[in-house]
Amino acid sequence: EVQVVESGGGLVHPGESLRLSCAVSGFTVTNNYMTWVRQAPGKGLEWVSSIYTDGATYYADSVRGRFSISRDNYKNTVYLQLNSLRAEDTALYYCARDVRFAGSPPAFDYWGQGTLVFVSS
Amino acid sequence: DIQMTQSPSSLSASVGDRVTITCRASQSVGTYLNWYQQKPGRAPNLLIYAASSLETGVPSRFSGSGSGTDFSLTISSLQPEDFATYYCQHSYGILYTFGQGTKVEIK
Numbered sequence: 001e002v003q004v005v006e007s008g009g010g011l012v013h014p015g016e017s018l019r020l021s022c023a024v025s026g027f028t029v030t031n032n033y034m035t036w037v038r039q040a041p042g043k044g045l046e047w048v049s050s051i052y053t054d055g056a057t058y059y060a061d062s063v064r065g066r067f068s069i070s071r072d073n074y075k076n077t078v079y080l081q082l083n084s085l086r087a088e089d090t091a092l093y094y095c096a097r098d099v100r101f102a103g104s105p106p107a108f109d110y111w112g113q114g115t116l117v118f119v120s121s
Numbered sequence: 122d123i124q125m126t127q128s129p130s131s132l133s134a135s136v137g138d139r140v141t142i143t144c145r146a147s148q149s150v151g152t153y154l155n156w157y158q159q160k161p162g163r164a165p166n167l168l169i170y171a172a173s174s175l176e177t178g179v180p181s182r183f184s185g186s187g188s189g190t191d192f193s194l195t196i197s198s199l200q201p202e203d204f205a206t207y208y209c210q211h212s213y214g215i216l217y218t219f220g221q222g223t224k225v226e227i228k
Contacts, residue, residue, distance in 0.1 A: 047217040050217075058215045094164055101174070104171045105212045106153075107167055107171070108167060111164035114164060
């Protein structure tokens with residue numbers, strides 16, 4: 001059974017940092033593309049960052065230079081380091097698998113339940 | 122960046138109705154278009170990938186169509202469990218974008 005479990009969220013002040021974790025079971029993060037998506041309270045979904053099987057990383061313009069995605073192959077966990085946090089980063093952060101079905105375009109098929117980041121002074 | 126625009130933003134419908142949601146991309150994304158359903162307090166759920174392919178386990182009343190810049194999600198006969206918010210998302214290139222969402226409410 002596949003499980004995706006996020007953790008690490010919390011209440012922080014502007015300018016502070018957090019590290020989010022995404023622990024996976026049922027597939028290996030090394031062999032899959034992984035992504036973070038966030039959702040501000042009452043708002044829509046926003047793609048944040050992805051890490052590819054070759055280790056390449058990509059970021060939305062809104063977080064590039066402040067956030068960093070990485071993975072630990074032994075722990076089968078993906079991380080999102082959030083630095084220089086702003087009030088507008090307040091959101092529920094989801095981790096998801098970015099699957100590429102047999103030559104089909106990417107899609108996010110397995111999602112966790114999210115971890116909440118609240119940035120406030 | 123490619124912008125995704127959904128319409129309508131919300132709609133009211135009755136059980137048994139046929140419902141269509143549209144999604145327009147600001148430039149061609151081929152068939153790199155996915156649809157998700159999200160219920161309150163829950164994570165999004167993949168319904169349709171590659172514009173028209175039904176994800177395993179998703180009821181056949183859901184269907185997707187389109188290519189290029191214009192896409193649609195159709196629910197052939199709305200069921201009580203289908204009242205939710207629906208999002209389109211392009212996966213063309215490396216910077217993905219979601220539409221703003223369409224909330225389907227009970228009439």
